Amino acid sequence: MGKFIYEGSVKTEIEDRTLTHLQLVITAKLRRAEPFPFSWREDTSVGGGRTTVWIQPGSALVFKYYGSRQPSINRAWVEALAFTANAASGLHVVPEPSDANGAAAAATDSAQLGSGPQL
Template identity: 30%
Template sequence: MGALHLEGVGAVSVEDELLDHVFTVMIAKLRRHEPVVLTWSDEYGQEQRVFVTPVTFVRAEFDTGARIARDKVWLDRLMMAANSQGGLSLTSAVLDRAGTRIPTAHLPVASRPPAA
């Protein structure tokens, strides 16, 4: 399990594969000077949201040095979520990894698919 370090927030624990994909999407947006809304559920089940701008310090810390090939379909879905008004939801991305939904915060928790 890696961590996404966000200025003013601290570390958010994220599986390495998701972290690699999310970091790729965030850097692509920030390079274009586009902010991104990022949401996740913390260890207490509380939803957390941050507005990440090009001046925000963001760092990815991976648990392992091994990298697998990035999944272009998943990257596209994550980018669509990052471009949406609701932003990119780490929780939705984990719950619907193999599905077809866009992992945005607009997907209500009650309608999110159950964890496999």
């Protein structure tokens, strides 16, 4: 389970594979100086609800990974996440689709976060 930290105070746990794909989309948007909202649902263990942060160039972001291996990248998932980031509602996690070669994502690498927050 990795961690996304915004401005040093807003934190949420996100599975490493999901976090890697989010990082690709977020950094691509920031390289183009495109601000956007990023939303996720909080786990009931931290009170539930939903959190949205406004990400813009200059935002202090930390992507903390607990696994030592870089997961394989699913381009179809990156594109699906980028589509949400470009919509008025902003970036949010969508289920991982099959990659361009038709291979389904491994069950252990799904977008589900188990006991962590639901995005």
